[in-house]
Amino acid sequence: MNTADQYLKTIYVIQQGTDGPASTGGIADALDVSPASANEMIGKLESRGLAEHEKYKGVHLTDDGIVRAREALQTYCIIERFLANVLAVEEFRTEARELEAVIDGTVADRLDTIIDRKPECPDCFDPETDACACLELVSNPPE
Amino acid sequence: MYANGRIGRVVAVSVGQRVTTDDQLARLLQIGIVLEEVVEARAYHHYQSLDEALDEEIETLLEDAAEESADHRERLETLIDGLGVDSVPFDEIESLVDARYGRTRPEDFDGVLYDQLCNEETAYKFYDDLIEAIHESDADFSVDREELLDTLETIREEESEGVREVTEVMERR
Numbered sequence: 084m085n086t087a088d089q090y091l092k093t094i095y096v097i098q099q100g101t102d103g104p105a106s107t108g109g110i111a112d113a114l115d116v117s118p119a120s121a122n123e124m125i126g127k128l129e130s131r132g133l134a135e136h137e138k139y140k141g142v143h144l145t146d147d148g149i150v151r152a153r154e155a156l157q158t159y160c161i162i163e164r165f166l167a168n169v170l171a172v173e174e175f176r177t178e179a180r181e182l183e184a185v186i187d188g189t190v191a192d193r194l195d196t197i198i199d200r201k202p203e204c205p206d207c208f209d210p211e212t213d214a215c216a217c218l219e220l221v222s223n224p225p226e
Numbered sequence: 227m228y229a230n231g232r233i234g235r236v237v238a239v240s241v242g243q244r245v246t247t248d249d250q251l252a253r254l255l256q257i258g259i260v261l262e263e264v265v266e267a268r269a270y271h272h273y274q275s276l277d278e279a280l281d282e283e284i285e286t287l288l289e290d291a292a293e294e295s296a297d298h299r300e301r302l303e304t305l306i307d308g309l310g311v312d313s314v315p316f317d318e319i320e321s322l323v324d325a326r327y328g329r330t331r332p333e334d335f336d337g338v339l340y341d342q343l344c345n346e347e348t349a350y351k352f353y354d355d356l357i358e359a360i361h362e363s364d365a366d367f368s369v370d371r372e373e374l375l376d377t378l379e380t381i382r383e384e385e386s387e388g389v390r391e392v393t394e395v396m397e398r399r
Contacts, residue, residue, distance in 0.1 A: 165257075166253075169260070169314075169318075169319075169322065170256060170314065178253060182253065182254065182257075184359075185245065185355055185356065186257070186352075186355075187351050189344075190257075190261070190351060190352045192344075192348070193261060193264060193345070194257070194264075196323070196326055197260075197264060197319065197322035197325075197326055198322075198326075199325075
């Protein structure tokens with residue numbers, strides 16, 4: 084997943100949560116970047132046809148942007164589930180956030196062949212907990 | 227943080243594609259080990275499931291893939307030893323591949339070759355991204371940086387050769 088994907092994922096989650104466009108400030112806060120950096124990336128997403136920015140209203144994703152955001156979200160869910168259930172990482176959410184920029188979707192797809200992800204993914208993603216809502220935590224990796 | 231109630235507690239993420247700590251590097255190397263283990267275990271399964279119908283060319287390809295993955299795994303294990311982190315036991319990953327294999331296995335020769343191609347391409351992409359993320363970082367790791375990059379670049383090159391080999395076999399058939 085690259086940086087653009089992190090933005091798409093964030094905008095998508097805000098959009099879903101508020102049922103409306105995402106404000107630049109909200110996106111910048113969520114990604115812990117300056118509003119100027121957020122604006123720059125939003126411009127890039129617009130030029131790639133992935134998002135549309137309306138002054139005073141905010142940003143919303145195009146259909147292509149939504150498809151890519153959902154893929155990014157799925158990649159994130161796979162990483163999170165893999166860390167929690169296969170490597171038994173305690174701080175799996177923190178680590179998933181750190182690793183998502185370095186793990187590509189194709190790599191996540193391969194990891195997906197050994198995890199038990201639910202068919203409703205990525206709709207099961209819960210922004211409140213920043214995790215998959217159907218993620219069962221195991222104390223020990225399966226035998 | 228977001229002003230809107232429902233997602234007010236979403237945790238901020240850090241944006242970037244750099245590896246900045248020993249722990250992060252170790253975790254990525256562990257993921258590399260798992261990827262190699264998945265290749266090895268899947269190659270073994272393909273071999274078993276298509277046993278009677280396998281021809282020599284595909285049999286050799288699967289054997290070589292499994293051997294190469296085992297070799298890559300050992301080299302990655304040497305690196306994470308230097309970071310004081312445990313490897314991921316092969317039998318653990320093998321049992322996960324066992325458990326899910328029925329759902330994801332290829333149905334015929336073309337599927338097996340395509341799966342091998344995906345394996346090699348995925349591994350190449352993983353090492354390529356990891357090498358780039360290390361280059362982007364000026365962090366001081368507990369392992370020798372030059373040795374680290376040297377090992378990863380060699381493995382990446384072998385994955386790239388693997389992609390070429392599988393593609394050639396696919397084109398011939």
